[in-house]
Amino acid sequence: MKRVSTARILVTVFFIGLLSVPLIVRYRSTQTKGSQSGGPDALAHYGFSLQEVSHAAGIDFVHQAPSLDTKLNGIMPEVASMGASVSIVDFDRDGWPDIYVTNSAIGSRNRLYRNNHDGTFTDVAEQMGIADVNQPGTGVSMGAVWGDYDNDGYEDLFLIKWGRPELFHNDQGRGFTRVTEQAGLPAWINANAALWFDYDGDGKLDLFVGGYYPEDVDLWHLRNTRMMPESFEYANNGGRKYLFHNLGNGHFEEVSAKAGIVSRRWTLAAAAADLDGTGYPDLFVANDYGVSELYVNDHGHFHEAGKAVGVGFAPKSGMNVSFGDIFDQGKFSVYVSNISEEGVLIQGNNLWVPRSGSALKYDNLARDLGVELGGWSFGAQFGDLNNDGNLDLYLVNGFVSLDRQRSYWYDFAKVAGGNSSIIGDAANWPAFDGRSLSGYQQKRLWLNDGAGRFIDVAQTVGANDRYDGRSVALADLWNTGALDVVVANQRGPLLVYKNTVAQGNDWIEFALEGTKSNRSAIGAQIMLYWDGKEQLQQVSGGSGFASQNDRRIHFGLGKNPQIEKAVIRWPSGAVQTLDNLAPNRLYPVKEPE
Amino acid sequence: MNQPTMQSKPDGPQSAANSGFRGWTPLSSRLNPFLPPLFITLILLVGNLSFGILESYSKTVLAIVTAMAAEMVLGRIFLRKWPHPASAYITGISVGILLRSPAFWPYALCSLLSITSKYALRVRNRHIWNPSNFGICVMLFLAPMSVASLSIQWGNNFASLVVIWVLGSVIVYRARRLHVTLTYVVCFVGLSFLRAHITGDPWQAEISPITGPMYQLFIFFMITDPKTTVRSRLGQSIVVAAIAVLEFIFRLNSSIYAPLYALFWIGPAAMLIEMGLDSRQAAKTAGAQSPDRKILGV
Numbered sequence: 001m002k003r004v005s006t007a008r009i010l011v012t013v014f015f016i017g018l019l020s021v022p023l024i025v026r027y028r029s030t031q032t033k034g035s036q037s038g039g040p041d042a043l044a045h046y047g048f049s050l051q052e053v054s055h056a057a058g059i060d061f062v063h064q065a066p067s068l069d070t071k072l073n074g075i076m077p078e079v080a081s082m083g084a085s086v087s088i089v090d091f092d093r094d095g096w097p098d099i100y101v102t103n104s105a106i107g108s109r110n111r112l113y114r115n116n117h118d119g120t121f122t123d124v125a126e127q128m129g130i131a132d133v134n135q136p137g138t139g140v141s142m143g144a145v146w147g148d149y150d151n152d153g154y155e156d157l158f159l160i161k162w163g164r165p166e167l168f169h170n171d172q173g174r175g176f177t178r179v180t181e182q183a184g185l186p187a188w189i190n191a192n193a194a195l196w197f198d199y200d201g202d203g204k205l206d207l208f209v210g211g212y213y214p215e216d217v218d219l220w221h222l223r224n225t226r227m228m229p230e231s232f233e234y235a236n237n238g239g240r241k242y243l244f245h246n247l248g249n250g251h252f253e254e255v256s257a258k259a260g261i262v263s264r265r266w267t268l269a270a271a272a273a274d275l276d277g278t279g280y281p282d283l284f285v286a287n288d289y290g291v292s293e294l295y296v297n298d299h300g301h302f303h304e305a306g307k308a309v310g311v312g313f314a315p316k317s318g319m320n321v322s323f324g325d326i327f328d329q330g331k332f333s334v335y336v337s338n339i340s341e342e343g344v345l346i347q348g349n350n351l352w353v354p355r356s357g358s359a360l361k362y363d364n365l366a367r368d369l370g371v372e373l374g375g376w377s378f379g380a381q382f383g384d385l386n387n388d389g390n391l392d393l394y395l396v397n398g399f400v401s402l403d404r405q406r407s408y409w410y411d412f413a414k415v416a417g418g419n420s421s422i423i424g425d426a427a428n429w430p431a432f433d434g435r436s437l438s439g440y441q442q443k444r445l446w447l448n449d450g451a452g453r454f455i456d457v458a459q460t461v462g463a464n465d466r467y468d469g470r471s472v473a474l475a476d477l478w479n480t481g482a483l484d485v486v487v488a489n490q491r492g493p494l495l496v497y498k499n500t501v502a503q504g505n506d507w508i509e510f511a512l513e514g515t516k517s518n519r520s521a522i523g524a525q526i527m528l529y530w531d532g533k534e535q536l537q538q539v540s541g542g543s544g545f546a547s548q549n550d551r552r553i554h555f556g557l558g559k560n561p562q563i564e565k566a567v568i569r570w571p572s573g574a575v576q577t578l579d580n581l582a583p584n585r586l587y588p589v590k591e592p593e
Numbered sequence: 594m595n596q597p598t599m600q601s602k603p604d605g606p607q608s609a610a611n612s613g614f615r616g617w618t619p620l621s622s623r624l625n626p627f628l629p630p631l632f633i634t635l636i637l638l639v640g641n642l643s644f645g646i647l648e649s650y651s652k653t654v655l656a657i658v659t660a661m662a663a664e665m666v667l668g669r670i671f672l673r674k675w676p677h678p679a680s681a682y683i684t685g686i687s688v689g690i691l692l693r694s695p696a697f698w699p700y701a702l703c704s705l706l707s708i709t710s711k712y713a714l715r716v717r718n719r720h721i722w723n724p725s726n727f728g729i730c731v732m733l734f735l736a737p738m739s740v741a742s743l744s745i746q747w748g749n750n751f752a753s754l755v756v757i758w759v760l761g762s763v764i765v766y767r768a769r770r771l772h773v774t775l776t777y778v779v780c781f782v783g784l785s786f787l788r789a790h791i792t793g794d795p796w797q798a799e800i801s802p803i804t805g806p807m808y809q810l811f812i813f814f815m816i817t818d819p820k821t822t823v824r825s826r827l828g829q830s831i832v833v834a835a836i837a838v839l840e841f842i843f844r845l846n847s848s849i850y851a852p853l854y855a856l857f858w859i860g861p862a863a864m865l866i867e868m869g870l871d872s873r874q875a876a877k878t879a880g881a882q883s884p885d886r887k888i889l890g891v
Binding site: 007008011012014015018019021022023025026029342343344345346347348364366367372373407409410411413414415417418419420421422423425427428429430431 | 806
């Protein structure tokens with residue numbers, strides 16, 4: 001009896017100890033966040049600070065959300081929750097990055113902000129002919145990616161829409177000509193993801209488009225309300241995928257099935273990079289309501305290997321794909337954003353880190369590295385914001401910010417967990433009634449400490465807006481050697497965060513131009529070697545969520561760097577080594593003929 | 594004596610599982626301790642093979658192994674014999690399915706909390722909370738930043754729904770618990786229409802939860818657990834109806850985990866009431882057998 005009594009005391013103590021574990025975990029997790037004090041300490045503590053300067057820079061854009069068929073009025077905030085996007089392009093080749101942003105109400109205008117070289121921008125979309133692209137009957141803009149498909153030296157514009165996709169030819173920076181019909185593009189795609197890449201290595205940029213809603217759905221003229229996903233984790237009734245092969249005569253041939261890309265998952269983001277060292281870009285696709293897909297490129301033919309490499313097993317709500325060599329080891333990790341709402345749904349974002357060895361395998365280390373929980377996450381980009389030589393991670397989030405006091409989460413979870421016949425019909429969904437759904441969320445700016453840990457410093461360094469962020473792009477907008485941040489918000493303003501980096505940390509930038517490869521050099525990879533470190537970066541034809549960073553590549557170097565060399569692997573397969581590089585310079589590099 | 598006893602009740606899905614290990618029994622027997630574990634394993638396998646419901650096998654295995662290990666250790670200490678592992682297996686597998694977290698530790702902690710609660714929280718030598726319900730609710734209360742329960746996850750496919758409902762009904766019928774499940778379902782559906790009337794939301798939205806996966810585990814395993822429900826059939830039906838009513842109230846207040854929380858409160862309350870009634874009955878019986886006490890008016 002005495003033994004049992006003692007045991008009961010011990011088990012009670014043990015039980016109380018168990019109950020305290022979550023509290024301890026919560027306390028420890030708060031310790032990983034950066035100081036919340038904000039203000040002048042940011043430069044000293046973290047080596048950089050951000051200042052939102054859009055108004056001073058002459059940018060006063062506010063995104064307008066689409067207004068779809070009135071049958072969807074009850075849940076309009078949910079279904080019309082995308083469309084804000086930003087992409088960076090030097091459309092006039094003046095050496096200064098410009099900004100293109102999409103708008104999403106019928107009749108609304110997109111903007112092209114030309115860099116005035118003095119800290120300000122001027123909207124020239126109207127005079128360039130790429131503003132009035134949301135006309136009735138043609139759908140509305142969802143994103144834009146830039147690539148020089150005809151290798152004439154000027155970046156052309158591909159506009160994805162819930163509606164008629166558009167291709168605009170850049171007429172030497174003086175204007176744009178709509179060439180959609182000549183290109184042979186489909187009449188209607190409901191897409192949020194697109195990217196330029198040269199999948200077959202022929203020196204011409206091809207185009208991938210990932211559908212979201214099925215392409216036979218006109219969201220302004222619904223035949224019925226059965227247009228929602230059939231499941232919230234296993235939906236296969238979304239839009240189809242497209243792979244447009246560039247034939248070189250201004251015409252594109254749709255070859256997705258022939259090339260091995262067949263899927264009807266609800267794609268929200270995609271990006272391409274040569275992940276397995278074959279010289280051909282592989283395609284990583286993040287899908288809402290399901291698993292991610294990795295299409296491994298075998299000399300121009302793809303096979304889906306998501307499960308085989310470990311990224312395609314757990315279904316979540318994929319909304320972002322971005323690549324970053326976060327450990328300076330010459331390999332890309334992949335960041336996929338998902339949904340996390342305390343007490344409701346903890347999917348957690350994924351940071352897929354490649355295993356060492358020759359076989360392509362990934363482990364999700366988001367929790368271990370501290371970049372797992374980001375709210376209702378959307379776009380994210382890697383970039384070295386304090387030039388310390390480690391890639392940091394900027395994440396925007398927030399789904400629907402309406403009434404702060406009332407949440408739609410209960411109704412969302414109630415229906416989303418049910419049978420497909422209920423979920424799939426928008427008429428069965430309770431009305432939003434002005435409520436928020438994961439709204440007013442704090443952004444994340446995770447600073448990579450170089451020792452395997454990311455620390456959120458967003459509030460401290462000045463990234464403290466609470467808009468519904470969708471798309472984020474990085475660029476050295478003012479040619480200062482610092483990466484600035486541009487954020488597109490749904491039903492919110494375009495934000496431009498000017499980056500001030502503390503003195504001492506150096507940098508180097510490269511502007512690549514292909515000759516045998518596509519002229520945009522999209523897919524070219526640079527491995528920079530300095531101070532015993534190596535870091536891999538690439539020219540991207542679209543990454544994040546509905547965004548595209550500047551094609552120029554930026555490396556932070558830390559203090560007093562000794563640069564050994566840079567090795568460029570061009571999409572053509574050519575390898576070029578650059579020696580005698582000096583920090584704090586931009587190097588234009590042309591591919592050897 | 595302070596020693597807990599694992600009382601065996603032969604008429605429930607977990608009852609035989611909760612009793613001491615007594616060896617194999619024929620599959621056809623109502624007392625077969627392996628039937629409920631087999632059924633819940635089947636749910637797991639069907640769900641995972643058709644939809645990949647598990648974030649990873651390793652987390653579910655962790656939950657199961659932790660629950661079984663805890664049961665073995667605590668059972669050995671308190672019962673002085675090796676307890677049958679099936680009950681802990683069901684608890685572990687329920688945790689593995691119902692709990693969702695990208696981390697590993699919540700699975701181990703939830704299983705530990707669930708099993709330990711059976712030994713730490715006892716009233717008159719009985720544990721009064723359904724173990725996995727207790728563990729999951731505590732995790733949702735204390736660790737909302739790290740866990741969620743299976744609510745919007747899992748396939749929403751009609752075929753798998755039918756298979757699980759048919760199999761589940763057969764199992765609870767054989768365990769003489771079908772009335773519990775049916776009472777709850779009838780109450781839930783009726784109250785769903787009432788909720789739709791009150792809120793103005795589509796009735797399909799109110800019915801929707803019961804067509805989802807969380808409820809399949811809830812109505813076939815949690816509310817039918819004989820160790821944490823009252824004895825009489827009428828009492829069981831009243832209790833489960835009360836759970837549905839409290840859930841209805843929670844739902845009107847937008848509680849996402851309304852059924853789990855309703856069971857968390859009603860289940861122990863029903864057990865305590867039954868114990869109180871048992872005490873009164875025992876006192877009456879004792880009084881009837883003791884003329885002196887009647888005379889004394891005790």
